[in-house]
Amino acid sequence: MDDGRLDASPDFLDRLRRGETAAFEALVTAHQHRVFAVALRMLGNRADAEDAAQEAFLRAHRGLGDFRGAARLSTWLYAITARLCLSRLGEADRRRVRADEEALAAVPDGGPDPTRAMEEEERASALHRAIAELSDERRMVVVLRDLEGLAYEEIAEALDIELGTVRSRLHRARMDLREKLERFLP
Amino acid sequence: MTCAEAREGFSALIDDVLTPPQRAALDVHLRTCAECPRELERFRTTVTLLREVERPRAPAGFVDRVLAAARPEPWPRRLGRWLFVPLRVKLPVEAVAVGLVAVGAAYVVHRVPEMRAVVREQFPNAGRWPEPSLAPAGSSGSSAPPSEPVGASSGTTPAPPAARPQGASPSSTARSGPSRPARVPLGPAPLAPSPLDPALAKKAQPGSPTSPAPTGAQSDRALDASVSPGRGVKVATPAAPATTPPGPASVTAGAAARRDATDEIRAAPHVASRVADKVATAATAPASGDATAPVPPAASPPVAGRPDGPALGVAGRTSVGETESPEGARARVSPLVRVPPDLAGRLAASEPAMAERELGLLVARLGGRPTGRRPDPGVPGRVVVELEVPRGALGELWAGLERIGRWTPERQSSGAEVPPSPGSPTVVRIEVSLGD
Numbered sequence: 001m002d003d004g005r006l007d008a009s010p011d012f013l014d015r016l017r018r019g020e021t022a023a024f025e026a027l028v029t030a031h032q033h034r035v036f037a038v039a040l041r042m043l044g045n046r047a048d049a050e051d052a053a054q055e056a057f058l059r060a061h062r063g064l065g066d067f068r069g070a071a072r073l074s075t076w077l078y079a080i081t082a083r084l085c086l087s088r089l090g091e092a093d094r095r096r097v098r099a100d101e102e103a104l105a106a107v108p109d110g111g112p113d114p115t116r117a118m119e120e121e122e123r124a125s126a127l128h129r130a131i132a133e134l135s136d137e138r139r140m141v142v143v144l145r146d147l148e149g150l151a152y153e154e155i156a157e158a159l160d161i162e163l164g165t166v167r168s169r170l171h172r173a174r175m176d177l178r179e180k181l182e183r184f185l186p
Numbered sequence: 187m188t189c190a191e192a193r194e195g196f197s198a199l200i201d202d203v204l205t206p207p208q209r210a211a212l213d214v215h216l217r218t219c220a221e222c223p224r225e226l227e228r229f230r231t232t233v234t235l236l237r238e239v240e241r242p243r244a245p246a247g248f249v250d251r252v253l254a255a256a257r258p259e260p261w262p263r264r265l266g267r268w269l270f271v272p273l274r275v276k277l278p279v280e281a282v283a284v285g286l287v288a289v290g291a292a293y294v295v296h297r298v299p300e301m302r303a304v305v306r307e308q309f310p311n312a313g314r315w316p317e318p319s320l321a322p323a324g325s326s327g328s329s330a331p332p333s334e335p336v337g338a339s340s341g342t343t344p345a346p347p348a349a350r351p352q353g354a355s356p357s358s359t360a361r362s363g364p365s366r367p368a369r370v371p372l373g374p375a376p377l378a379p380s381p382l383d384p385a386l387a388k389k390a391q392p393g394s395p396t397s398p399a400p401t402g403a404q405s406d407r408a409l410d411a412s413v414s415p416g417r418g419v420k421v422a423t424p425a426a427p428a429t430t431p432p433g434p435a436s437v438t439a440g441a442a443a444r445r446d447a448t449d450e451i452r453a454a455p456h457v458a459s460r461v462a463d464k465v466a467t468a469a470t471a472p473a474s475g476d477a478t479a480p481v482p483p484a485a486s487p488p489v490a491g492r493p494d495g496p497a498l499g500v501a502g503r504t505s506v507g508e509t510e511s512p513e514g515a516r517a518r519v520s521p522l523v524r525v526p527p528d529l530a531g532r533l534a535a536s537e538p539a540m541a542e543r544e545l546g547l548l549v550a551r552l553g554g555r556p557t558g559r560r561p562d563p564g565v566p567g568r569v570v571v572e573l574e575v576p577r578g579a580l581g582e583l584w585a586g587l588e589r590i591g592r593w594t595p596e597r598q599s600s601g602a603e604v605p606p607s608p609g610s611p612t613v614v615r616i617e618v619s620l621g622d
Contacts, residue, residue, distance in 0.1 A: 024256065028249045036244035050245055057252045127235055145201075146236035152203060171197035178232040185228040 013073075016064045028057050031074060034148060035081050041143045042085035044132060052088060056081040071157055078150065079158035082140055089136050123184045130180035138173035145170055187215040192222050196229045527572070527597070527617040529580075535591030538569070538620050545571060545618065548586040552579035554613070568621030574613045587618070 015023035035056050040049035059080050060067075067076055131139060144150045144158065145166075152170075156163045178185070192215040198204045199212055216223050270276055295301040535541030546556060554575030562568035575583050587593035596619075 021253065021257075025249060025253055028252045032244040032248050032252075033241060036248065037241045040242050046245065050248065053244065053248070054252050054255060058256055061256045123235070124239070127239065131236075131239075142236065146233060147239055147241065149237075152201070167198060167203070170201075171194065174197055174229065174233060174236075177236065178229055181232055181235065184235070185231050 013064075013067070013069055017067075024061055027060070027073065031077050032057075034074065035077055038078060038081050038143055038148060039085055041131065041147060042082075042136070042140060043088065048088070052084050053081065056084050059084070072154070075150070075154045075158050078144060078148070078154070079160070082144070082158055086136055086140065123181075126181060126184060127177075130177050133180070134173055134176055138169050138176065141166060141169040142173040142177070146174075187211050189215075189219055189222050192216065192219065193225060193229075196226055197233075199226070200230055200233055527615040529595065529614060530597035530617040530619070531587070531593060531595035532568075532619045532621070533587055533591045533593050534622060535620070536622055538622050541590050542569070542571060542620055544590045545573075545587070545620070548583065548590070549573050549575055552576065552583055552586075554579060554583070557615070562619045562621070565619065565621060568619050571618045571620055573616040573618065575616065577612050577614050580614050583616070 012023060012026075016027060032053070036049055036053040039052040039056070040046060043049050043052055056077065060077055063080075067073075071079075131142065134142065140159065141155060144155045145152070150158065152163055152166050155161075155166045155170075159166070161169075192212055195204060195208060195212050199209070204212065216226065269280070295305060533541060533545070549556060552575050554573055556571060557574050558570075558572035560570050560572075562570045573583075584593070597617075
C-alpha cells in the first residue's frame, strides 16, 4: 500500500488512534521495508535491524495519540526509526565498520555476464562498505536522502536538525563516498 | 567563485536545491573551469550509485510479529512475566523475600499482643497458640517447650507455684473461655481435648462482652493495673469458698481465679490478709470434676498449714474487674509474684518430651497435679514444670523422678521435708527443670 494513499486517507489516522488493528496492520505493511531498510543500513545486521524496526513500529503504535498529522506518516516513522537506531548505536558503541555480509546480501544480481556481475558485485560491496564507514550522523542523512528519497525538509524534521545541517552533512557524506569509490568512477 | 566553493555546491546542484543566483554562479564556474565539470561528473556518479542501491526488504512474517507484539498481552501473562522473568534472577529473590516476610509476620504475630488477640478472635477454637509460659504441654499431644522465656512481654507467665486449686465458684467457672482448652500442663488427661464445662459454655459465649477472647493487651492492662494499686482493682466476688459447691470447675478456671487473687494482692496489699482469710476457708473446698485433669480431692489440700506459704499466690474468689475475661485474668500473672518452690531440681532425660509425660502420669498417680509450665530462664531449651504433690507422696515422687531420668535436686526449703513426713496434710510445691 502506498504511503501517500495512507496519508491521504481522511479517516486513516482516526482509525489508527482508535487502535484499530486493521489500520495498524496496514501501516506496518506499507512501511515495513522502509523502516527495516533504514535500520539495516544503520545497524548493519538483519537481526538487530528487525528488532529495531519492530520496536519502532511498537513505539509508533503507542505514540499514535501524539501524532498530530503535521508530517507524513512515513516521515514520522523515519524519525522514530532514526532516533532508535542512533540511540542503539550510541549505547552499544558498536563498531562502525562492518563488512556485514547480511547487509551486502541485498546487492542486486549483476546479470548474466559473469565479468560484469563480478564488477557489479565488487562495486556494490565497496559502496556498502563505504556507507558503513560513514559516521552515524552522515550515514543517516545519506540513507534518508539517497536510499530512501526523503526531501531535505523531511530529513531535517525527522532528525530534528536545521536544514543547513542536513545540506552540510549530506555533502560531506557524499564527498566521503566519492573518495572511497574513486576507482569505480569515470 | 573558486573550485572549492563550486564543489561545495555540487550536492545542492544535484538535488536541485540551489537558489537561482547560486545556480548561475556555479554554471559560470563550471563553464570556465577544466577540472570541476569532471569532478561534478564523478560526484553525480557517486550519488547515482547510491540511489541505485536496492532497498532491503523486511523479512517474511515481520508484519505478523509486529502485530503480535503490539497486541495487548493477557494480564495473567503480563503478571507472570513481571513476577518471574527472568526466572533465575527473580525466583531466588522472591523466595528470599517471601521467607523474610513470613518470618517477620510470625515474629510480629507472636510478639505483639494485639496481633495475638486478633488471631484468637479469628480462631477462637484454635487454643493451641504457643503461649510462652502457659502452653499446655500435653494438651496437644506434644511436649514441645514454649519458645518464650519467663518474663517476656507476653505477660502470660505461669501461675505462681504457690497457687492452690480451689473449688471454683460458678461465677469464676463461667468466666473461663468456652472454647479454650483447659491449660493443664501435665497429666494423663491432656492427651484428649479438654471438654467444655457445660455451665461455662452456657454462660459465656465467644466474643460476648463478659467473655472476650484473651488478649495480650488485656494482660498488659492487667499488669499495669497490678502495678498501680487502686487503679480499677477491686475485690469482685467475696463469696466464701466453703459455701461454694464443688461444681465441675476446670483447673484453668481455678488457676485464673488464683492469679486474680495474686494480682489483686499485689495491686492492693491491704487486702492480702483478707484474701488469706478466705483462702484458709477455701482450702477446705477441693477442686473436683475437672474433666481435663482429674485431680482427686486429695490433690487439692488446704494450704493454710504450709510452712512458708504466704498469702501471696493463694487462690481466692477475688477477681479484678468485672468485665475482664478469665483468659485476660489468667494472663495477668507477673513473675514478680513467683514464690520459690519447696523443692526444685533438674531432671535430665534423653527424651524430655517422654519424660514430661511420664512425670505427669506419675504426679497424677500420686494425687498431685501440675500447676504450671514455663521455659527455664536459666537454660535455654529446658522447661520448668511446676507440680504440687501431697507431702506424703513426696518420697514416691522422688523415686519416680529417679526412674524417669537423672534427678538432681537443687533447692529444698525448710518447709519441704524430704523425705516426707507421712500424714502431713499439706502439699509440696516442686519445680522440675526438665531437659536432656
